Amino acid sequence: MSDADRLVVVSDDPRYDPERLRESLGCRVEPADLSTPEALRTNAADADAVVVNVGSTVPRSVIEELDLTVVARGAVGLDGINVSAAAEHGVQVIHVPDYCLEEVADHAVGLFTALARGIPAYADRAAAGDWDWQPPYPIGRLADCTVGVVSFGPIARRFADRVLPLVDDVLVADPYVDDAVIREHDAEPVGFDALCRRADHLSVHAPLTEETRGMVDEDAFDALPPHAVVVNTGRGGVVDEEALATALADGSVAAAGLDVLAAEPPAADHSLFGRDDVLVTPHAGWYSAAAERDLNDAIAGDLARAFRGEEPRGLVDPDADWL
Template sequence: MPRIVITDCDHDTIAPERQVAAEAEVDLVLADCKDENDVLEAAAGADGLIVQYAPVTAAVFDAVPNLKVVSRYGVGVDTIDVAAAQAHGVLVCNVPDYGTEDVSDHAVALALALLRGIPQLDRRLRRGDHDISAVKPLHRFRGRTFGVVGLGRIGVATACKARALGFEVVAHDPAAKEVPEPLRGAELLGFEETLGRADVLSLHVPLTPATHHLLNTETLHRMRPGSVLVNTGRGAVVDTEALVEALERGQILGAALDVVENEPLLPPHRLFELPNVVLTPHVGWYSEESFTELKQRAAENAVAGVLGRTPHDVVSAAVHDG
């Protein structure tokens, strides 16, 4: 019987995966891997892997000759050595569109919370302070500019929702020659021009060598004064220390982060001390609907791979944002 190992999973159930595996008569095993050594031990003899955060390195592909597929819970595959997988003839799969609506909802919600000063007003009111001076000036959304970096599925969905709220939309994506049809009429700009135009800058790019610390001391300085940064993509796209310094100096108005460089973010950390920061614990992907879809499709991809079928979502070495 083919064997699939779930290397790691912090979900409260794997019932959807078990159902998919049982229907295909595939053995499914749940492990608790934290590092490469854990994965090497758990993956021994496996035909397929389903992975959440655990690293699947070149050493894993070398050590597991029967491996046919690695399926990831999520969009990004930066914890998987895709080049090594291809060299060993192993399929790498993701679930590129399960959280499109959910992450774009979260990005817009974070942006609106910042722009209306909601977290600060809430905290002050709980202390009995009804003064709004701490969040002045507030501006209406119509006529403000919402900038999106990355025009994959999530970036486009975020931009569409922002435009529906009255924002002018500008976007940057080095791979795009024109804006996608749903954003027809929006401006496609260079990166630095987007930084200078956007009142809200929302990041939707994968983590690659080219995007690591895309927002750093220099590029943060080029953002429009009074603007806010939203990151629901990958934490390391933003240099955390540079962001903290930009916020402390008032270089930008605020930041809303669902992802950070080193997760989980734990106190004490300077981000927790800043009143103009909104933090959520990497939950932008979550809704009950997306949760079930993610688990089923990750399992279906793995099952298809171990049975010699073509999975629905196969990732190539050139990985793009969902």
């Protein structure tokens, strides 16, 4: 098949640049709604490859029905994509694991430090004419605190490197990373339960898998101290959001900063909205102009490699432990 005959259907998510993909690949590139399995079946019926968004679900049934060679996602996480079914049907799954490492690490540090100092609540007070320094929730000294990091991939390692000069100690829970690697970042490897018992604050960077779904739950919040800030820039489903809302309401933890939620976009009446102890951003941690450019270049490059019969740099191993 010639390049001109191929069809790539790309999600109408604004992070993707169809014109850039078209110029790079020399084939037909059509934007379309790919947000649901039904939309995939309808809008990618003739596609050779699809580029789906973060929230798209690509189940076994879609992989079996469509005649795809590649499923690509412009993100690190693969939740919702049936990678094993794709492998069974000869469909390559591609992700982009390294385009926004600096940005997400910076975002996590920003959420953590802002909330640990009570800045969003103080700013809201001042804007409302309430000139009051009294803390909105328990606030400790950053230099005296211990930060617990859940999962220790490339983003979490950058977060740890950034936050360590600000705090007393960093603990890491990740059973898939060698202790020696964790210690190379001047952090202490511990189990998840011990991390929750010993940490003052928690930063979650885990991918969403059956093992991690809901792992930051009521028990975890009960183990944390009442001044704890909980940050999640990994995947929304890793944190039990209802348990978090309850923990905030009863004072088990102090504040939460979330760039990811279990359902995106969330309902307007989500239980974590409208609180001065919660800071929610719209899955924007990945963004910078440079990251957006790198994302589209990486997808275009890997699609081109796949079409040439070469191994894409972001090819997903269906047997990887973290899936």
